[in-house]
Amino acid sequence: MRTVSSAASSVASGEAPEQVFYDTLLRDAKHKVVEAPVFAPGTRIADTHAHLDMLHHPGLALARASALGVAFVVSVIDPTEDPSFTLSNLESWQREAEELLADKGTVPIMARPPLSAPEVALIIGCHPHNASAYNQAVEDQLVLALTGDARVVGIGEIGLDYHYDNSPREVQQAVFRRQIRLAHEHQSTVTLHLREAHEDGLRILKEEGIPKKGVLLHCFNLNYAALEPFLELGALVAFGGPLTFKKCDDVREAAAKAPLDRLMTETDCPFMAPVPVRGSVCEPASVVFTARQLGDLRQEPHALDQAFNNARRFFC
Numbered sequence: 001m002r003t004v005s006s007a008a009s010s011v012a013s014g015e016a017p018e019q020v021f022y023d024t025l026l027r028d029a030k031h032k033v034v035e036a037p038v039f040a041p042g043t044r045i046a047d048t049h050a051h052l053d054m055l056h057h058p059g060l061a062l063a064r065a066s067a068l069g070v071a072f073v074v075s076v077i078d079p080t081e082d083p084s085f086t087l088s089n090l091e092s093w094q095r096e097a098e099e100l101l102a103d104k105g106t107v108p109i110m111a112r113p114p115l116s117a118p119e120v121a122l123i124i125g126c127h128p129h130n131a132s133a134y135n136q137a138v139e140d141q142l143v144l145a146l147t148g149d150a151r152v153v154g155i156g157e158i159g160l161d162y163h164y165d166n167s168p169r170e171v172q173q174a175v176f177r178r179q180i181r182l183a184h185e186h187q188s189t190v191t192l193h194l195r196e197a198h199e200d201g202l203r204i205l206k207e208e209g210i211p212k213k214g215v216l217l218h219c220f221n222l223n224y225a226a227l228e229p230f231l232e233l234g235a236l237v238a239f240g241g242p243l244t245f246k247k248c249d250d251v252r253e254a255a256a257k258a259p260l261d262r263l264m265t266e267t268d269c270p271f272m273a274p275v276p277v278r279g280s281v282c283e284p285a286s287v288v289f290t291a292r293q294l295g296d297l298r299q300e301p302h303a304l305d306q307a308f309n310n311a312r313r314f315f316c
């Protein structure tokens with residue numbers, strides 16, 4: 001289960017570096033500084049899928065992201081875990097980011113001052129791993145956040161995960177259906193998590209109907225043939241770390257072929273850090289490497305501006 005404590009324990013077990021650097025440099029798994037890509041002036045990047053609540057220092061992560069051109073972050077809340085954690089701390093994380101960005105002693109290497117913290121939107125949904133914990137009280141909390149907190153802009157991540165099968169498949173499917181119905185009822189977007197379950201996911205989406213506000217397939221890591229039926233349904237697609245992985249030519253091909261007005265960038269941090277920071281704790285700033293890869297794949301000018309605008313249009 002992907003909780004705050006499990007993320008912390010994976011760090012403690014030595015999978016990822018524990019050391020915290022109060023600057024805006026990016027480092028690989030061995031703490032070696034990695035040069036960040038330089039984009040055209042004014043380019044803004046979005047991280048459309050972050051788990052800020054799983055990061056050790058969300059405020060510092062937001063400051064670093066801003067320094068590297070990340071202007072918009074969507075953070076995920078799971079109502080079966082502790083939804084109030086992000087809801088009640090987000091403001092202080094952003095305030096801390098603003099303070100760090102203003103303090104050149106703490107953050108000595110500034111790319112383009114003056115900077116403000118990235119805008120952060122939230123989505124809420126029961127992850128398929130946690131489907132067994134879904135009940136009416138959880139649903140009530142989800143709906144309360146969705147309808148009562150302006151920062152919560154969509155439902156997600158929801159779907160099916162047959163790789164881990166942390167909840168029984170029929171339970172995952174039932175909870176997925178229930179949350180698609182909520183998206184219809186509350187005119188909400190849906191962010192999909194599908195792992196080794198794209199066929200069932202597609203079938204259930206079709207049976208329940210595509211939410212009118214839109215569907216985003218998050219962390220796409222398959223080939224174009226797997227993506228095409230989702231594009232036909234009008235879905236958008238977000239690419240994360242796998243777009244940069246050595247063995248993922250088929251993912252790059254999918255990103256090169258998909259219509260530009262459907263593409264977004266994301267991290268899924270603290271997981272899935274892209275090359276060349278793979279193996280380190282991923283954070284929103286890491287999305288710049290995925291964005292560089294996307295920009296290289298798409299020869300169109302303004303491809304990254306379009307990806308950013310797609311994210312804004314979808315979530316805001």
Ligand SMILES: [Zn+2]
Pocket residue numbers: 049051076157268
């Ligand atoms: Zn996620």
